[in-house]
Amino acid sequence: MASVQNSNVPDAPRIITPTLEELKASAYHTYNIESALEALNQDGFVALKKVVDVAHVNHLNSFMTKEADELVKNNTKPFKQGVESNILQGPPLKYPEYLYNDVFFNPFVIQIMNAYLGANPIFNLITGNNALPKTNGLRQPIHKDITFFHPQNFLNSCSPSSNPTTHHTNWMAADFWLGSHAYTSGQQQVIATPEARLSNAKLRVGEPTCNVLPEVVEARRQVRPPIQPSCEKGDIMLRDLRTWHAGMPNESENYRIMLALGYQAQWYPNHTMRFKAPLSQGNFFMKHAG
Known part of the structure; x- marks a missing residue:
């Protein structure tokens, strides 16, 4: 059965824990599907x-940690959200030994997304x-x-944040504003000015x-704080793209990597939102098409 809420944390997000039968079948039964959908519709967030x-997580982490050392050393990746604590770093898509089905085409994620x-x-x-460490x-x-x-009360894109690849067991990477996805529109975001356009060509x-x-x-904080x-x-965290969030400081000695x-x-x-995959790995990505 799903663990609906962590009673030790007020207003905690819903957590879906698969049964042994579900793990064997690579699919949730009705109860857990309902729980996940309730969480996404009400909170804009659920944890799977x-x-x-975990061996796949560790393998990816080993590669990406070494890559991060080079990115930071050569200053080749931009900071995210203009804060010098997070860099954009995607997974290694060129190498087949890192293309795991349970990471890129996780059956539980695909079931919930459908x-x-x-x-x-x-x-x-x-x-x-x-x-980055010690930020x-x-x-x-x-x-x-x-x-x-974007639509305010209709289904929109959803982004699963795939398991942390750090050496730590527990991970508190961001604060999330549960329910914010359904109550705010684009007009309540900061609107791009000509100056902002110059700093980001995509705006x-x-x-x-x-x-x-x-x-x-601040108004939302009075209703439901993060x-x-x-x-x-x-674990995988599923988040509606409209849900507010913010990356939190990393006080550890290690990189905290999220896919x-x-x-x-x-x-x-x-x-406008799309990704490019290397042609050499086209068979991996296209065999899951549809």
């Missing part, structure tokens, strides 16, 4: 426990975020991962930036 092989977004959602994003006190601004006007003047207006944040969920290796995969409802006309 123990659905990725139920939440409608049949055959579009797999439109692969990226990652690395919180005490540095955190991201509160934001959505959407820089365009369009008059359209939303990722950041949420400060007065909107929480920091913990996560273990092998993110994005899905979009078939009917929604978002033609």
